[in-house]
Amino acid sequence: MYDDGATIIDARDDDEIEASGLIDGALHIPSGEINENPDEFVDLLPEDMDATIVVHCAAGVRARGVVDTLVEMGYENVYYLDGRITVNEDGSFEF
Template identity: 45%
Template structure:
């Protein structure tokens, strides 16, 4: 193999390593209080922790609040907290995927996070402060115009 091909290969490998390390570092910042539930546990995080890993944290964000009242930027899915199992086909197939649940104030998020753990997901986080506190801390929220 000539020198240019070797250098290109090494550069490609280094770029892949940087991406992997940045994803691992971002997700590691989501360390929070552990909540034990039947089947495992999930973690509670705050607005600052979530904001640090967005949008490059390689996370799936799910708004579980009903009725819909708005959303945090970079939200991937909208699934009612009490219908998580019904919409399991929309959830990541990888049970180890990093999932962040949120609602308006936190309680619906706790219920949804527990259900995800019972379904076998192992990397679940709940923004217990919810969308309301997220907005009060100055982070952007897209509110439903009919709810304002």
């Protein structure tokens, strides 16, 4: 969980995470994996279906697909970053 109480999900692929980094406190759940087998990630996700979840990838397209999957799972406050984000090795990020 991120400092503001939201759960941040990084939907980029493993190689993208290795090349740049992960936002401090974010969960790494690749979009292809959660979209194909969402039940495998239930233990990582908030128990509260009303919890705020923000999903990002590199540019927004994959994150949108993950939002759809999370909504289908019953989550109600799910959002995605519709734009470019750069994540640095130290966990910092820039829009």
